[in-house]
Amino acid sequence: MNWAAGGMAEPTVLVTGATGNVGRQVVAQLLATGVRVRALTRQPDSAGLAYGGVDVRAGDLADPRGLEEALKGVDRAFLMWPLHTADAAPDVVEALRRHVDHVVFLSSGAVQDGLIPDQQRHPVGRSHAAVERLIERSGLDWTHLRPSTFASNTLWWADQIRAGDVVRGAFGAVPMALLHEADIAAVAVRALTEEDRHAKAAYTLTGPEVLTQVDQVRILGEAIGRPLRWEELSREAARQQLLADDTFPDSFVDTLLDGYAEMLDAPRPVTTTTIEDVAGRLARTFRQWAVDHVADFR
Numbered sequence: 001m002n003w004a005a006g007g008m009a010e011p012t013v014l015v016t017g018a019t020g021n022v023g024r025q026v027v028a029q030l031l032a033t034g035v036r037v038r039a040l041t042r043q044p045d046s047a048g049l050a051y052g053g054v055d056v057r058a059g060d061l062a063d064p065r066g067l068e069e070a071l072k073g074v075d076r077a078f079l080m081w082p083l084h085t086a087d088a089a090p091d092v093v094e095a096l097r098r099h100v101d102h103v104v105f106l107s108s109g110a111v112q113d114g115l116i117p118d119q120q121r122h123p124v125g126r127s128h129a130a131v132e133r134l135i136e137r138s139g140l141d142w143t144h145l146r147p148s149t150f151a152s153n154t155l156w157w158a159d160q161i162r163a164g165d166v167v168r169g170a171f172g173a174v175p176m177a178l179l180h181e182a183d184i185a186a187v188a189v190r191a192l193t194e195e196d197r198h199a200k201a202a203y204t205l206t207g208p209e210v211l212t213q214v215d216q217v218r219i220l221g222e223a224i225g226r227p228l229r230w231e232e233l234s235r236e237a238a239r240q241q242l243l244a245d246d247t248f249p250d251s252f253v254d255t256l257l258d259g260y261a262e263m264l265d266a267p268r269p270v271t272t273t274t275i276e277d278v279a280g281r282l283a284r285t286f287r288q289w290a291v292d293h294v295a296d297f298r
């Protein structure tokens with residue numbers, strides 16, 4: 001049901017991962033449509049979400065029993081999955097089923113169609129495919145968003161960029177169709193507010209252009225007004241650098257580097273027009289993302 005066209009009372013939408021790159025944008029863009037927003041975070045006091053009437057609630061997706069209270073009175077949900085396995089997902093999806101009628105799930109472009117979760121090659125694809133399947137089998141209406149690489153991953157370089165003009169890493173030639181988080185959120189918001197159009201849809205989302213990591217560093221330099229260059233490291237040197245980085249989760253280092261190695265061998269990524277088709281505006285370029293985030297690199 002499209003609540004605005006159907007003359008329904010404003011629904012309440014629960015946004016999980018509301019302090020994250022995408023969730024924060026989903027909250028802001030939902031507020032702009034006039035729906036009531038409830039935001040889930042493990043740390044409400046430091047979430048920075050006390051604006052626009054957002055109802056901020058404490059909750060942990062790893063502890064589904066605690067979600068019950070946050071779900072009372074909620075009509076729809078934006079679900080992201082921050083955990084490495086889908087072990088907690090059956091209970092989370094069951095809690096959602098008891099309260100909401102439509103779940104928009106931030107899945108992953110790593111999910112391969114036609115393969116059951118155990119057959120998925122990529123670990124991120126495996127956990128997200130498992131959550132997708134639970135949602136599909138729950139009887140809930142659903143929309144899956146399967147995004148390619150986020151432009152916000154380049155924030156991992158912020159410390160190096162603040163400290164000098166060189167970004168060191170491995171697999172500089174990996175091509176990616178980077179996405180602006182605002183575009184992912186725009187599709188999520190359409191799916192949450194125009195449900196009929198997007199029920200049982202799995203959307204493959206990409207940015208509008210394919211760029212290597214070397215290209216990304218150059219464009220970031222142009223945005224911040226200082227020439228930057230990429231310096232190629234061996235995989236092992238990049239691995240040690242990431243393991244020494246306190247802001248990067250150790251458990252994700254090998255997954256990331258394996259993913260880059262695969263992407264280097266895979267066919268060049270193909271861009272989709274899904275953002276324009278669903279959200280009605282061209283997907284933002286990486287240059288636009290860099291301009292929007294200049295302050296994060298200074």
Ligand SMILES: NC(=O)c1ccc[n+]([C@@H]2O[C@H](COP(=O)([O-])OP(=O)(O)OC[C@H]3O[C@@H](n4cnc5c(N)ncnc54)[C@H](OP(=O)(O)O)[C@@H]3O)[C@@H](O)[C@H]2O)c1
Pocket residue numbers: 016017018019020021022023040041042043047059060061062080081082083106107108109124147148149150151153
């Ligand atoms: N990065 C990419 O290139 C890429 C590509 C495709 C798909 N994805 C998927 O996108 C998702 C990440 O989205 P994002 O970048 O917007 O997130 P993010 O910026 O990494 O933020 C993580 C969010 O997860 C929440 N969170 C972490 N553990 C939690 C828990 N146990 N219970 C409840 N909330 C928890 C955090 O909330 P609090 O700390 O406030 O509780 C925070 O809002 C992942 O599922 C990832 O696989 C990423």
